[in-house]
Amino acid sequence: xxxxxxxxxxxxxxxxxxxxxxxxxxxxxxxxxxxxxxxxxxxxxxxxxxxxxxxxxxxxxxxxxxxxxxxxxxxxxxxxxxxxxxxxxxxxxxxxxxxxxxxxxxxxxxxxxxxxxxxxxxxxxxxxxxxxxxxxxxxxxxxxxxxxxxxxxxxxxxxxxxxxxxxxxxxxxxxxxxxxxxxxxxxxxxxxxxxxxxxxxxxxxxxxxxxxxxxxxxxxxxxxxxxxxxxxxxxxxxxxxxxxxxxx
Amino acid sequence: xxxxxxxxxxxxxxxxxxxxxxxxxxxxxxxxxxxxxxxxxxxxxxxxxxxxxxxxxxxxxxxxxxxxxxxxxxxxxxxxxxxxxxxxxxxxxxxxxxxxxxxxxxxxxxxxxxxxxxxxxxxxxxxxxxxxxxxxxxxxxxxxxxxxxxxxxxxxxxxxxxxxxxxxxxxxxxxxxxxxxxxxxxxxxxxxxxxxxxxxxxxxxxxxxxxxxxxxxxxxxxxxxxxxxxxxxxxxxxxxxxxxxxxxxxxxxxxxxxxxxxxxxxxxxxxxxxx
Numbered sequence: 001x002x003x004x005x006x007x008x009x010x011x012x013x014x015x016x017x018x019x020x021x022x023x024x025x026x027x028x029x030x031x032x033x034x035x036x037x038x039x040x041x042x043x044x045x046x047x048x049x050x051x052x053x054x055x056x057x058x059x060x061x062x063x064x065x066x067x068x069x070x071x072x073x074x075x076x077x078x079x080x081x082x083x084x085x086x087x088x089x090x091x092x093x094x095x096x097x098x099x100x101x102x103x104x105x106x107x108x109x110x111x112x113x114x115x116x117x118x119x120x121x122x123x124x125x126x127x128x129x130x131x132x133x134x135x136x137x138x139x140x141x142x143x144x145x146x147x148x149x150x151x152x153x154x155x156x157x158x159x160x161x162x163x164x165x166x167x168x169x170x171x172x173x174x175x176x177x178x179x180x181x182x183x184x185x186x187x188x189x190x191x192x193x194x195x196x197x198x199x200x201x202x203x204x205x206x207x208x209x210x211x212x213x214x215x216x217x218x219x220x221x222x223x224x225x226x227x228x229x230x231x232x233x234x235x236x237x238x239x240x241x242x243x244x245x246x247x248x
Numbered sequence: 249x250x251x252x253x254x255x256x257x258x259x260x261x262x263x264x265x266x267x268x269x270x271x272x273x274x275x276x277x278x279x280x281x282x283x284x285x286x287x288x289x290x291x292x293x294x295x296x297x298x299x300x301x302x303x304x305x306x307x308x309x310x311x312x313x314x315x316x317x318x319x320x321x322x323x324x325x326x327x328x329x330x331x332x333x334x335x336x337x338x339x340x341x342x343x344x345x346x347x348x349x350x351x352x353x354x355x356x357x358x359x360x361x362x363x364x365x366x367x368x369x370x371x372x373x374x375x376x377x378x379x380x381x382x383x384x385x386x387x388x389x390x391x392x393x394x395x396x397x398x399x400x401x402x403x404x405x406x407x408x409x410x411x412x413x414x415x416x417x418x419x420x421x422x423x424x425x426x427x428x429x430x431x432x433x434x435x436x437x438x439x440x441x442x443x444x445x446x447x448x449x450x451x452x453x454x455x456x457x458x459x460x461x462x463x464x465x466x467x468x469x470x471x472x473x474x475x476x477x478x479x480x481x482x483x484x485x486x487x488x489x490x491x492x493x494x495x496x497x498x499x500x501x502x503x504x505x506x507x508x509x510x511x512x513x514x515x516x517x518x519x520x521x522x523x
Binding site: 026091095096107108109110113191192194200203206208209210212 | 334335338339358359361362380382383397400401402403405406410417418419420424427428431432433435
């Protein structure tokens with residue numbers, strides 16, 4: 001392994017291609033931690049944005065008008081504002097207003113840190129899109145299928161959970177895939193509030209090593225790899241859930 | 249599928265080639281180019297009061313802006329100021345987006361490999377921290393495991409993290425970091441001693457509960473920078489002469505006083521040396 005690292009040191013000395021994350025143990029550790037933070041933040045946001053999408057789509061079908069209005073307002077708010085502005089809003093405005101707790105040394109500290117706010121803000125952002133994606137999927141469910149379920153005596157809630165949503169999910173996969181790719185890429189904005197994710201650690205490394213070009217390129221390829229792996233998984237899921245007669 | 253994969257790989261390698269092989273635009277004879285164009289473009293700070301900041305009228309002002317004006321005047325050209333960040337100023341100079349960096353940039357060996365840092369240096373500052381009163385920090389050792397806000401791209405972030413084990417949360421600019429400090433997201437703000445000194449001296453009530461009690465460490469000189477290729481050419485020579493004159497005539501001391509900055513021992517020493 002050491003030989004491989006040494007090869008990158010040689011690459012720097014001989015050709016001026018300075019990939020310090022490979023030969024410098026400190027930079028390597030920083031970059032790895034950044035990668036893990038990006039994965040963790042992405043996972044958190046994906047799971048919670050899907051949950052928000054499900055709950056939102058369900059509430060949109062509700063007979064209770066205020067619930068439908070609330071979902072509409074939520075979508076308008078989070079879909080029509082830039083995610084970076086939302087991050088700043090949550091971290092500086094909301095985070096600053098919440099009551100402070102005393103930390104170990106007795107100083108007043110905010111309840112939540114930057115990772116928490118990034119997760120909240122990006123989940124809501126992704127969730128707003130997911131609601132609309134699920135809605136489109138639900139509307140694509142053939143009317144006859146719903147009527148069949150109704151005639152079998154299913155309640156409205158049962159129809160949503162057992163018939164409409166599973167079919168809608170299948171119809172939504174392609175669009176959902178798009179939105180999830182977008183969400184993973186958007187996690188890079190969390191650097192603005194100091195979440196030590198990939199872009200953040202890369203910026204620190206290129207400030208120290210002045211190897212901006214190399215780090216930018218490595219960063220780009222890291223995202224290609226990360227998003228590529230996710231898309232591959234999603235395509236497998238699409239194939240596994242393929243329903244003959246309902247498109248691919 | 250396989251063909252697509254091959255195509256994809258080919259495209260990616262092409263992209264890599266473009267990025268890795270991108271040629272830095274030829275910057276030879278910047279001095280001629282500036283005179284021909286009739287305009288000097290200087291990268292300055294806009295969030296580093298009173299060295300470079302945006303004044304009440306919305307214009308860039310401060311000690312370094314005055315210096316930039318002086319350079320343009322001596323060259324007999326107009327001045328264009330471009331606000332830069334710590335993390336992008338070097339790239340801006342390399343790309344030719346700016347002709348000169350006067351942006352609180354510390355001198356260090358790594359930077360000398362990338363940009364032409366002009367000697368003599370024009371200022372000096374060290375690492376310190378703006379701390380919340382009562383945070384219980386009386387020496388650098390006390391910051392171990394504590395959260396400190398910082399600015400992305402600052403050279404001392406790594407040093408403070410590695411040497412004293414502080415957890416640095418770095419933000420895009422000084423205002424974000426200071427807001428995070430005021431919001432209690434960290435117990436202190438790691439910055440240059442000069443910046444903290446002038447923040448505290450500003451008399452702003454917001455900072456009444458903050459103090460700078462640690463000893464200033466790792467003093468670094470600040471340098472203005474030209475493209476590396478021209479450090480020893482006519483452009484570099486012109487700037488060297490400029491800075492030497494500033495020290496000899498005491499002009500920097502005058503500008504420093506004008507902006508109400510606490511007199512820096514560095515400027516006094518340089519003035520004595522060149523006079």
